[in-house]
Amino acid sequence: MNTAFDNSDDMRDLYRELILDHARNPRHFGKLDDATHCADGINPLCGDKLRLYLRVNEDQSIAAAGFEGSGCAISVASASLLTDLIIGLPSSQVQNYYNAVMQRLGVPGADDAEPGSIDLGKLKALDGVREYPSRVKCATLAWQAMNSALDNQPTPVSTE
Amino acid sequence: MTNAQENRSNEACVENYRQDFPALQQTISGHPLVYLDSASSAQQPACVIDTVAEYQRNDHSNVHRGVHTLSHRATEAYEGARDKIQGFINAASRNEIINTSGTTESINLVAQSYCRPLLSAGDKILATELEHHSNIVPWQLVCEQTGAELLVVPIDDRGQLNLDEFDNLLTDEVRFVAIGHVSNALGTINPVKEIVEKAHALDIPVLVDGAQGVPHMQIDVQDLGCDFYAFSGHKMYGPTGTGILYGREKLLEAMPPYKGGGDMIIEVSFDGTVFNELPYKFEAGTPNISGVIGLGAAVDYLQSVGLQQIAQHESWLLDYMTREISKIDGIRLFGTAENKASVQSFLLDDIHAHDLGTILDHQGVAIRTGHHCAMPVMSFFRIPGTARASLALYNNAADIDQLIVALKKAQQLFA
Numbered sequence: 001m002n003t004a005f006d007n008s009d010d011m012r013d014l015y016r017e018l019i020l021d022h023a024r025n026p027r028h029f030g031k032l033d034d035a036t037h038c039a040d041g042i043n044p045l046c047g048d049k050l051r052l053y054l055r056v057n058e059d060q061s062i063a064a065a066g067f068e069g070s071g072c073a074i075s076v077a078s079a080s081l082l083t084d085l086i087i088g089l090p091s092s093q094v095q096n097y098y099n100a101v102m103q104r105l106g107v108p109g110a111d112d113a114e115p116g117s118i119d120l121g122k123l124k125a126l127d128g129v130r131e132y133p134s135r136v137k138c139a140t141l142a143w144q145a146m147n148s149a150l151d152n153q154p155t156p157v158s159t160e
Numbered sequence: 161m162t163n164a165q166e167n168r169s170n171e172a173c174v175e176n177y178r179q180d181f182p183a184l185q186q187t188i189s190g191h192p193l194v195y196l197d198s199a200s201s202a203q204q205p206a207c208v209i210d211t212v213a214e215y216q217r218n219d220h221s222n223v224h225r226g227v228h229t230l231s232h233r234a235t236e237a238y239e240g241a242r243d244k245i246q247g248f249i250n251a252a253s254r255n256e257i258i259n260t261s262g263t264t265e266s267i268n269l270v271a272q273s274y275c276r277p278l279l280s281a282g283d284k285i286l287a288t289e290l291e292h293h294s295n296i297v298p299w300q301l302v303c304e305q306t307g308a309e310l311l312v313v314p315i316d317d318r319g320q321l322n323l324d325e326f327d328n329l330l331t332d333e334v335r336f337v338a339i340g341h342v343s344n345a346l347g348t349i350n351p352v353k354e355i356v357e358k359a360h361a362l363d364i365p366v367l368v369d370g371a372q373g374v375p376h377m378q379i380d381v382q383d384l385g386c387d388f389y390a391f392s393g394h395k396m397y398g399p400t401g402t403g404i405l406y407g408r409e410k411l412l413e414a415m416p417p418y419k420g421g422g423d424m425i426i427e428v429s430f431d432g433t434v435f436n437e438l439p440y441k442f443e444a445g446t447p448n449i450s451g452v453i454g455l456g457a458a459v460d461y462l463q464s465v466g467l468q469q470i471a472q473h474e475s476w477l478l479d480y481m482t483r484e485i486s487k488i489d490g491i492r493l494f495g496t497a498e499n500k501a502s503v504q505s506f507l508l509d510d511i512h513a514h515d516l517g518t519i520l521d522h523q524g525v526a527i528r529t530g531h532h533c534a535m536p537v538m539s540f541f542r543i544p545g546t547a548r549a550s551l552a553l554y555n556n557a558a559d560i561d562q563l564i565v566a567l568k569k570a571q572q573l574f575a
């Protein structure tokens with residue numbers, strides 16, 4: 001029996017088809033020229049840096065979103081899923097998603113936020129990282145950047 | 161002996177050494193642990209673990225302070241370790257062996273105690289593009305404090321220093337040279353002896369960051385001729401939180417203390433304080449006694465195996481690893497210097513190093529991924545990071561074979 005192969009099968013828990021697809025073909029990749037909000041997410045563990053752009057309408061809904069930078073499959077897929085999801089949503093609902101994702105991935109302190117009774121849909125594909133503590137930061141990087149972009153925090157966020 | 165025979169005899173020895181390391185006897189996700197991250201921190205042999213435990217159990221006390229038996233024992237073992245380390249790197253005097261918490265503290269000590277009083281605006285410090293952050297940031301700090309400037313010797317595509325550029329940068333404005341012995345990110349062995357000679361010809365003192373040198377080759381600080389040599393215990397099979405600053409006695413004597421506190425004084429009054437003599441002047445406060453004693457045991461262990469034997473085995477294994485890994489389609493090697501030790505950095509296809517690290521871990525293979533605290537090296541290659549496999553005396557060909565299998569699995573997963 002080839003145990004190594006069984007184990008690599010196991011990794012499908014983390015690297016689900018949806019994740020690999022978004023990592024290979026990230027949606028909304030690239031600079032958003034008419035962005036109203038922008039923030040960097042930096043993962044000091046690996047030095048990865050991701051810049052998230054938002055264009056927010058006057059009614060506070062998300063008109064457009066994009067990102068650029070380099071990252072691992074998890075962080076790129078997460079950014080891709082995020083941008084895909086939030087376009088068209090009111091920013092208050094984006095905030096709910098943010099809280100729900102943080103909670104679902106077990107980010108410390110996230111419990112204090114409003115409990116989200118929100119259906120995470122495709123974002124559940126990120127669940128695999130819960131088994132890999134050092135990778136949770138990869139999954140949350142884009143979310144943290146988005147959160148600080150919406151807060152209009154001028155400084156880059158770090159996941160450390 | 162033929163090459164093949166030599167390698168086989170080496171392998172037989174390595175099997176014995178592996179048994180000395182309890183941590184290597186475990187499985188990870190159902191696979192035997194293949195530990196290829198010793199450049200980050202090496203595993204400890206049972207003799208080190210037992211020496212520390214024995215000390216904790218029976219001899220623990222403070223050093224240099226008590227008249228009672230335990231304090232005598234602790235002091236004797238602590239100072240005994242200093243003597244071992246002195247012999248290990250062939251320092252001229254035990255006064256030249258300062259216990260620190262690691263390479264990082266050793267370098268900061270030199271930057272603040274030796275360089276800071278010496279520097280003024282316009283002076284230059286010379287370092288290299290290969291350095292670990294701990295041989296960059298302390299110099300940046302002291303430059304900020306003094307108005308001095310940090311100059312950087314560039315590297316070539318193979319990760320070797322551009323020595324012509326070193327010669328050009330080494331002018332009489334340079335007050336200090338800081339250089340790594342072996343690059344932790346690329347494995348390059350720098351020609352430190354030659355660099356020391358050139359710097360000394362202009363009366364410029366040299367610090368060598370030996371964190372990656374000491375575990376892999378016989379170090380003779382007098383032969384190297386350097387003024388300071390810094391290294392960490394945990395990369396040479398010893399405990400974390402230990403490290404050494406070797407400094408030439410004449411320089412250390414002239415330097416002000418780095419930290420103030422107990423043990424580093426002879427007399428204290430509010431009119432003034434008389435500092436203790438070397439090496440205690442630089443060892444303020446209760447030291448990491450158990451760690452230092454463990455470090456002494458690690459020195460004994462390294463000497464019982466023999467640095468010659470270690471260097472020979474690791475060099476053979478590095479060749480084997482590089483050869484095998486190069487056979488994988490889509491591998492890109494970083495750090496292909498002519499003169500290398502124990503480290504290979506690489507990337508596979510366009511799989512991010514972080515993903516490689518996780519997938520390999522799942523197959524029991526521990527490697528380091530990321531920038532390896534050498535961001536300038538990563539910038540040079542225009543990559544955010546690499547995967548790095550690093551070797552120690554306990555690794556064998558089977559470890560490399562498992563690494564190759566794991567890399568191919570990663571390739572399949574991302575295909």
Ligand SMILES: Cc1ncc(COP(=O)(O)O)c(C=O)c1O
Pocket residue numbers: 199200261262263264265292294295340342343344369371372392533
């Ligand atoms: C070349 C080099 N210098 C310095 C250091 C810093 O050592 P420590 O963290 O033990 O102080 C390291 C460790 O990673 C290293 O590899």
